[in-house]
Amino acid sequence: MNRAQGIMIGILLYILLIIIIGIINLNIGLMMMLVMMVSVMLYGLGLFLVLLYKDLGGYN
Numbered sequence: 620m621n622r623a624q625g626i627m628i629g630i631l632l633y634i635l636l637i638i639i640i641g642i643i644n645l646n647i648g649l650m651m652m653l654v655m656m657v658s659v660m661l662y663g664l665g666l667f668l669v670l671l672y673k674d675l676g677g678y679n
Contacts, residue, residue, distance in 0.1 A: 637652065
């Protein structure tokens with residue numbers, strides 16, 4: 620097993636742990652996860668739209 624595979628497995632285990640904690644503390648954990656995911660998605664979308672707008676020459 621090389622380093623990249625180890626890192627991937629570590630990330631997967633971490634995600635699994637978060638999901639398990641979310642299931643155990645359904646109200647708190649799941650809400651936190653949803654809020655974080657939505658905020659990250661909105662941030663990414665906003666950044667993408669700003670970059671797209673700049674590319675189209677919206678503002679200098």
